[in-house]
Amino acid sequence: MPDTAPKIIRRSALDGHRHVGDFGTIKGGVPGIVIQERRALSIVHLDAWADQVVACGKAIEKACGTAPAADPVKASEKNDTTVLWVGPNRWLIVEPESRDLFATLSADVTDDLATLTDQGHSRVCWRITGPNMRDLLAKGSTIDFDQSQFIPGDCVGTLLSHFTTVLHCRGDDTVDIYAARSFAVDLDHWLTSSSLEYGLWVLEPA
Amino acid sequence: MLRLTCPHCGPRDQVEFNYGGDATVAVPDLAADEQTWFDAVYIRENPRGPHTEFWQHVAGCRQWIRIKRNTQTHEILAYGAATGPMSDDPTGNGGTDK
Amino acid sequence: MSNQSNRLGGFGHINRSKPIKFSFDGKSYMGFEGDTLASALMANDVKLVARSFKYHRPRGIFSAGAEEPNALVSLREGARQEPNTRATVAELYDGLVANSQNRWPNLKYDTQAINQLIAKFIPAGFYYKTFMGPFSSTKMWMIFEGFIRKAAGMGTASGLADPDRYERSQAHCDVMVIGAGPAGLSAALTAAETGARVVLVDENPVLGGRLRQERMEIDGKPAYDWAMATAASLQAMPNVRILTRTTAFGYYDDNLIGCIEKVADHFPVPPDNLPRQRWWKIRAKQVVLATGALEQPLVFGNNDRPGIMLAGAVRAYINDFGVLPGRRAVIFTNNDDAYRTALDLLAAGASVQAVVDARSAPESDLINAVRAKGVEILMGHAVTNTHGHFALQSVEVTPLVGGVSRDISCDLLAISGGWQPALHLSSQTGAKAVWNPDSCCFLPGAPKWAERSAGSSAGQFSLYACLSEGHVRGVEAAVAAGFKSEKSWTVPTVEIEKPARTEALWEAPDAGGHPKKFVDHQDDVSSDDVRLAHREGFISVEHLKRYTTLGMGTDQGKTSNITGLAIMASLRGEPIQAVGTTTFRPPYTPIAIGAMGGSEIGQHYRPRRRTPMQDWHMERAGEMLPAGMWERPRHYPAHKGETLREAYIRETAQTRKSAGICDVTTLGKIDVQGPDAAEFLNRLYANGFAKLPVGKARYGLMLREDGYVYDDGTTSRLSENHFVMTTTTANAVPVMAKMEYYLQVVWPDLKVKIVSVTEQYAAIAVAGPNSRKIMQKIVDLDISNEAFPFMGCAPCMAAGVPSRLFRISFSGELAFEINVPSDYGQYIWDALVEAGKEFDMVPYGLEALGNMRIEKGHVAGSELDGRTTAEDLGLGKMLSKQKDFIGKALAYREGFVADPRKKLVGLVPVDGKSSLPNGSQIIESADSKPPVKMLGHVTANGFSPELNTPMALALLEGGLTHEGDIVIVANPLKGLSIPAKVTNPVFVDPEGKRLHA
Numbered sequence A: 001m002p003d004t005a006p007k008i009i010r011r012s013a014l015d016g017h018r019h020v021g022d023f024g025t026i027k028g029g030v031p032g033i034v035i036q037e038r039r040a041l042s043i044v045h046l047d048a049w050a051d052q053v054v055a056c057g058k059a060i061e062k063a064c065g066t067a068p069a070a071d072p073v074k075a076s077e078k079n080d081t082t083v084l085w086v087g088p089n090r091w092l093i094v095e096p097e098s099r100d101l102f103a104t105l106s107a108d109v110t111d112d113l114a115t116l117t118d119q120g121h122s123r124v125c126w127r128i129t130g131p132n133m134r135d136l137l138a139k140g141s142t143i144d145f146d147q148s149q150f151i152p153g154d155c156v157g158t159l160l161s162h163f164t165t166v167l168h169c170r171g172d173d174t175v176d177i178y179a180a181r182s183f184a185v186d187l188d189h190w191l192t193s194s195s196l197e198y199g200l201w202v203l204e205p206a
Numbered sequence B: 001m002l003r004l005t006c007p008h009c010g011p012r013d014q015v016e017f018n019y020g021g022d023a024t025v026a027v028p029d030l031a032a033d034e035q036t037w038f039d040a041v042y043i044r045e046n047p048r049g050p051h052t053e054f055w056q057h058v059a060g061c062r063q064w065i066r067i068k069r070n071t072q073t074h075e076i077l078a079y080g081a082a083t084g085p086m087s088d089d090p091t092g093n094g095g096t097d098k
Numbered sequence C: 001m002s003n004q005s006n007r008l009g010g011f012g013h014i015n016r017s018k019p020i021k022f023s024f025d026g027k028s029y030m031g032f033e034g035d036t037l038a039s040a041l042m043a044n045d046v047k048l049v050a051r052s053f054k055y056h057r058p059r060g061i062f063s064a065g066a067e068e069p070n071a072l073v074s075l076r077e078g079a080r081q082e083p084n085t086r087a088t089v090a091e092l093y094d095g096l097v098a099n100s101q102n103r104w105p106n107l108k109y110d111t112q113a114i115n116q117l118i119a120k121f122i123p124a125g126f127y128y129k130t131f132m133g134p135f136s137s138t139k140m141w142m143i144f145e146g147f148i149r150k151a152a153g154m155g156t157a158s159g160l161a162d163p164d165r166y167e168r169s170q171a172h173c174d175v176m177v178i179g180a181g182p183a184g185l186s187a188a189l190t191a192a193e194t195g196a197r198v199v200l201v202d203e204n205p206v207l208g209g210r211l212r213q214e215r216m217e218i219d220g221k222p223a224y225d226w227a228m229a230t231a232a233s234l235q236a237m238p239n240v241r242i243l244t245r246t247t248a249f250g251y252y253d254d255n256l257i258g259c260i261e262k263v264a265d266h267f268p269v270p271p272d273n274l275p276r277q278r279w280w281k282i283r284a285k286q287v288v289l290a291t292g293a294l295e296q297p298l299v300f301g302n303n304d305r306p307g308i309m310l311a312g313a314v315r316a317y318i319n320d321f322g323v324l325p326g327r328r329a330v331i332f333t334n335n336d337d338a339y340r341t342a343l344d345l346l347a348a349g350a351s352v353q354a355v356v357d358a359r360s361a362p363e364s365d366l367i368n369a370v371r372a373k374g375v376e377i378l379m380g381h382a383v384t385n386t387h388g389h390f391a392l393q394s395v396e397v398t399p400l401v402g403g404v405s406r407d408i409s410c411d412l413l414a415i416s417g418g419w420q421p422a423l424h425l426s427s428q429t430g431a432k433a434v435w436n437p438d439s440c441c442f443l444p445g446a447p448k449w450a451e452r453s454a455g456s457s458a459g460q461f462s463l464y465a466c467l468s469e470g471h472v473r474g475v476e477a478a479v480a481a482g483f484k485s486e487k488s489w490t491v492p493t494v495e496i497e498k499p500a501r502t503e504a505l506w507e508a509p510d511a512g513g514h515p516k517k518f519v520d521h522q523d524d525v526s527s528d529d530v531r532l533a534h535r536e537g538f539i540s541v542e543h544l545k546r547y548t549t550l551g552m553g554t555d556q557g558k559t560s561n562i563t564g565l566a567i568m569a570s571l572r573g574e575p576i577q578a579v580g581t582t583t584f585r586p587p588y589t590p591i592a593i594g595a596m597g598g599s600e601i602g603q604h605y606r607p608r609r610r611t612p613m614q615d616w617h618m619e620r621a622g623e624m625l626p627a628g629m630w631e632r633p634r635h636y637p638a639h640k641g642e643t644l645r646e647a648y649i650r651e652t653a654q655t656r657k658s659a660g661i662c663d664v665t666t667l668g669k670i671d672v673q674g675p676d677a678a679e680f681l682n683r684l685y686a687n688g689f690a691k692l693p694v695g696k697a698r699y700g701l702m703l704r705e706d707g708y709v710y711d712d713g714t715t716s717r718l719s720e721n722h723f724v725m726t727t728t729t730a731n732a733v734p735v736m737a738k739m740e741y742y743l744q745v746v747w748p749d750l751k752v753k754i755v756s757v758t759e760q761y762a763a764i765a766v767a768g769p770n771s772r773k774i775m776q777k778i779v780d781l782d783i784s785n786e787a788f789p790f791m792g793c794a795p796c797m798a799a800g801v802p803s804r805l806f807r808i809s810f811s812g813e814l815a816f817e818i819n820v821p822s823d824y825g826q827y828i829w830d831a832l833v834e835a836g837k838e839f840d841m842v843p844y845g846l847e848a849l850g851n852m853r854i855e856k857g858h859v860a861g862s863e864l865d866g867r868t869t870a871e872d873l874g875l876g877k878m879l880s881k882q883k884d885f886i887g888k889a890l891a892y893r894e895g896f897v898a899d900p901r902k903k904l905v906g907l908v909p910v911d912g913k914s915s916l917p918n919g920s921q922i923i924e925s926a927d928s929k930p931p932v933k934m935l936g937h938v939t940a941n942g943f944s945p946e947l948n949t950p951m952a953l954a955l956l957e958g959g960l961t962h963e964g965d966i967v968i969v970a971n972p973l974k975g976l977s978i979p980a981k982v983t984n985p986v987f988v989d990p991e992g993k994r995l996h997a
């Protein structure tokens, strides 16, 4: 490669389409919804062989510091790493891009335990916080978002508006939404326009 | 709108699933003869009453599942994973993959 | 400005400190906050509010609720104009503009009222008879239709796009209570006290239901106070969600209740970014239906004049809105309830001229109370006719058994035919309504889903029954939802009533003359129309409905169906239960289409997918074309005046001459891994994949189980147990689902994992003789023909980004396809565009892409139409004889191999100029006489700059056995008939030399 090569530019699906600022009906200076894109993530799809789930969990723990949650429809977290359940024996391992996650995982999670697929560019992730987080989600999905039903650690694959998403509940009023990259602009429009009645802050991406 | 129980994710609305056809018809061996394949591809019962059918949880875990549904009343009678036994607790709160 | 002359001091729950200005038919009036348009009009003594649908008869306000058949107005103006709005449920807001409809030029001088004079010539079934009889031609109908539509009609739509936003929302609960009258409040409170999550919906802005409209007492205080206190308790409970202004309109499978919340209908324009309306889908474990009851009218001569009103509605206007509907009233009833109206009218200062009771000799406390006030009670009498035009002036009263009629002067006739439970939601579930002869009404049938009715919707009409049954059903529902009821509850103290029995009077007799007696006010259906339907054999309720239009208006017959079917039952000489009801269907009340669409309208009607280079394309493309959920550039005009045709021909020529670049991200990409990956692909594809070497790609053909061609694409082997497969853009999603089906259902023993990587990679094709030079500039791999031959694939670094390179070609040229992680897609695209500058590389769109594949005779979606076999497409040799695969068993069926089948050929116009439009039929001769045998059709067409001729692909009977023949490409829609020569479908470089260059 010649030295004159341009600087490598990693461009999120929302770059050029993000409107940062205050929008909608903000009451008393407090927005009902705060939206922030979590950008430049490493994501690895991991599909364990059915008879190797336990060994695979241990290998994941070795590489990431946390094994997948024991139950389906749950996520586990340790430091910056999140392990999202996306189907039986299937997880998405998510980190802010800081190390070669795929290579790190490959070293521990060997072929006989699971298959690994790099998905770091396939998803867009929004972090939604605010007192109206559950009202917003209820506009799009038929999941029961009551505080007693959708609890921190829950990780559900569902249809939000007409977009296939994974919703990771991170707190009483915080959720991470993962969706396929190609739908990002349309889903972002849905999220922001549906939040206007609650008052909305759109932050610079994290 | 139906509420179907995914044996992996729990009860979800019908919009999250794609209908996948009659689950009582087995796909023949690839080496099976033309008549066997013809019957499997084209010959269907059309029962009024309980019927086991495939659905795929496309918006969730992407698993193919089986639902036993009364085609006349829409009552859900049982659910199960792609293979293996089915549960007859139609409203099972799911979330258990075990 | 009027002075609200009918407003009552000391009555009603309106907010007199908030006066509101509104207009009706251009005239300004004042009302108060809490008024409906109907109550405000009544306060201002506006009696005439509408003209009827068919006969244009003057009509006034008939009810005080959702059942209103008469007072339909056009609300708002401009794009927000809302025709056929019931004035009785339209909340008054400041600046509200309403207009009457179905009149010309105005309400008082409606020229169409002449229809009344010819009424006998336009009976039920008029349209059917007339236009299926002597005037049956389409032409006649088209002439008359305009007049009829104008004369018989409703309001008009604005024709403008609705400027408001609508939304959807969903909720879950343990117990849903529908209706917040005494039964609903009682049920909601007791259910909530068990800890159950309760959703309470009510169509009104304030809770209380009938308690707001009656002068009753609970625990020695006004019932209204109890309602307000209970509402306040519910509001304070965290496990209760209250939705006011919310109509539960539909009861669906698995206890899903559809509701419309009128979030901002009571504002001129929705404030604070609120949606105008919200469509709620509420999934309830258990449902309590406390939907109340609808008072039924009585049928008698000229029973539709302004000033004739349901007796319960009169009480609602007095007690809830503080409006006196009339000063000299007559009551006409077949039950005790209307006697309350007499008492309330007296309390409000009106005079009650008489109570006309169709029953012979009922006795009850209520009747005695009215009698004690000195009101004349005419037992065994009926109102048989009325007088007045724009307002009621008098009624004709006649004894039912012998005797002479007499006129009683009045300005208000309050009528009651008894109460019918609002069992719409229960019936929508399929629960069959049961006729109860004792109370002359249908009761809800045995539940099909987890629901129960309480209070008057279950036929329990007394306040005591509503409160106590509401409690019982609320507890029952909570327990059924898994909660325990620990708190004891005593029914509040209310007066126990012992009303006299209701006696049916479906139609009052005539007392001289034969005035029109309306059964269905909204559709102008009279009792004579019911008799006509019976005479002509339309005796089932469903036929009666369709023949006469009874119950087909926007009110869905809430005040007419029961009477109509009861009259039919008596004509048939059968019990009412045997005649039955028509099918109840959602919605309970009309709902706006906008609410159903929610926010998924316009360009958000369905999700749109964008490739990582979408912005670049949208800036430069002449047009974007939908391809599945994607939108792809069709062409890139070189300058402003360049046409689509010029552009795609230029893009084709330049790609073949030098180089072109194309975004192919939309093709489906599936990662296939595992020890059995090769075996799996070998079963899926018709051609062999087991022996594909690592580092190589292969074109694969997939059949459906029925043997027809399904999909195609290239699949590459990245390592021994790792493949990446591509599908067509259109089939990416179904092919993935089908592969999952085979792995999860059919062959769970195969050790294979698949996952879509379509989103992970941007895919860019660079094609043309200079493509190697361009690609070589950015990749770190030796891509000479020797090092990286045709169908090679390898990982590489491209401009510093880890990528995958494939030497595959759709255009037939030397070509490369690079897959890079999506976030780097634009970066690599820019790098390639820069690298291609010295070669005048062009971007090419869908049109050139399609054109080049036609030049090469490659099949695509228009040939893979689900009716073509591999042999038809010239791909028969790909079907492996060495192995079994999906579709093989049925691919050699009799019809698949019998000739002549339609097979792929090329066509060029004999004149070298005419284009051959897609979909054109191929026939033998231009002189053929019908019926013309159709030999095939054109599937795709374009223009080959290399051959300088239009060309097309076609499916032609007999296929290449006709090579060299001249056929006619006929397109009658375009008036074309073009001689064309049948050729080999590969027009350019038939030996495929360029691919291997």
Ligand SMILES: [Zn+2]
Residues within 6 Å of the ligand: B006, B007, B008, B009, B010, B057, B060, B061, B062, B063
């Ligand atoms: Zn699932």
